[in-house]
Amino acid sequence: MSPGAAKRPEPPPKWPYTAVGVALVGIVLLAGWSLDDARWGRLPLFPGEVLQYASQMLDGVLTWPGAHPDGQSDPDLTYGDWWLQALRLMGESVALAWIGTCIGALFSFPLAFLAASTTAPWFLRLPVRTFFNAIRAVPEILLAVIVMLPLFGLNPMAGAMAIGIHSIGSLGKLTLENIESIDPRPVEAVTAAGATRWQRIRTAVIPQLLPETVAFWLYRFEVNIRASAILGVVSAGGIGALLNRVLRGREWEWGGIMLAVIIIVTILVDQLSAAVRHRILHGAEATAVWA
Template sequence: MSAETPTRPKPPPKWPYTLAGLALIGIVLVAGWSLDDARWERLPQFPREIVQYAGRMLDGVLTWPGAHPEGQADPALTYGDWWLQSLRLMGESVALAWIGTCVGALFSFPLAFLAASNTSPLVLRVPVRLFFNAIRAVPEILLAVIVMLPLFGLNPMAGAMAIGIHSIGSLGKLTLENIEAVDPRPVEAVAAAGASWWQRVRTAVIPQMLPETVAFWLYRFEVNIRASAILGVVSAGGIGALLNRVLRGREWEWGGIMLAVIIIVTILVDQLSAALRHRILHGAEATVVAA
């Protein structure tokens, strides 16, 4: 006598969770719309104003560099001077991002081994992970205003250190997860041969996690360029210093040049960083030469 094949029970319906999620989204939207300071009557004007300001910014980008902008405080300046000043400050932003990334990588790398579960005891993991979470939760601009500007003054080093400290938290989190994801078999083999903790880390852990960790550093450099672009608003260096002048003088043409420089430089750095990350993670592609 053959036993009957058991039937699989039907899964519970998913529509209650879908309705609950939609209801939650609706509540958040209604709460946002009910804000007292929201001027929703200006919403129909938004498309026209966007076209107006975008047109003025595009004029700044497309105007001949030798022309003189109208209505500016210094009549000797040309559009070419605006381009040069924007490029110089964007170079400063890239330098801030590079210094901050180096600071973050330098300090997060050793600390990550004290925070990973397979390389550190619990008594060390907990405080180091709390440290990573604490500094990662504070935005770079707040670090610059509250901590770095009082220490360094109105100096680009304040922006670089703010980016660096925030990068310690972000890179530390990514690096410790990378350490915990290594193959344990080489570590166990080295430990069975009588290796010390440092020998196990140096010979079995670092060779596995270093390529992807370096790729994380390059990706963080891209993120830091975007962060450094706004630190100049609080006098912490970078191209963001022009934003105050653009808003104060209503020089939207200069704002268009500044935005174009940020986009161009960011795209170039992103492409270069992506190529380097691909080379690090996958190596040089083998080419077959036909005989």
């Protein structure tokens, strides 16, 4: 730098922002520490209790399937019967997630076109986006308890409908953002050729939109499996029904089997879904390289 050149100004210091962030975190921690119903005296017992419960759950997973549990509410059942029941209920959870995902995909896809700024006027966008935000803000378990169980009763259809309605909000939000971010050049080309609004959507928007959208659907299916696993607690179907038994009878061996089944099935579905998503987004050659 020559002697007469202007000196580059120093960047503003970052420590004030860091100090403010640390202060806010400290305030949150102090507020949590001061909760009246928090029994902090039990905190030193936490590691020992975790090891105790983990040991009991591990016994349920590692015990020979033909063995009979001791001191349980159903002594005639073997550990193998517990595994079969957990697998059956986990299959029900997967079915609930699949039905809910199909419901969400079926309704969210056309509604997203009514909510995107590039395909709908503002007086249509506003109510549809409000609808997406409203149903996305309510958890699946509240939808099941407040709305679906009174309508469908204590059966898995209540859980499937709760998952489906919640999926409409989430998938609709992702799809409309995908619509708004597509390449406008194909749309301009078909417009210049005299295409109508529907022809523009069918030939220039949907082909760009569909691969990413299907990947969203598959990802949502994975999320819905995790959500469906808890709906059985409120008698809406799925493996969560076993949680009531675990907590009521203190049968932690059941809890271990339930967690093992959930983890195994979720990993398998995640791997399969990831492979399908990669094939959709990147094609067969990229899938072979990725595998």
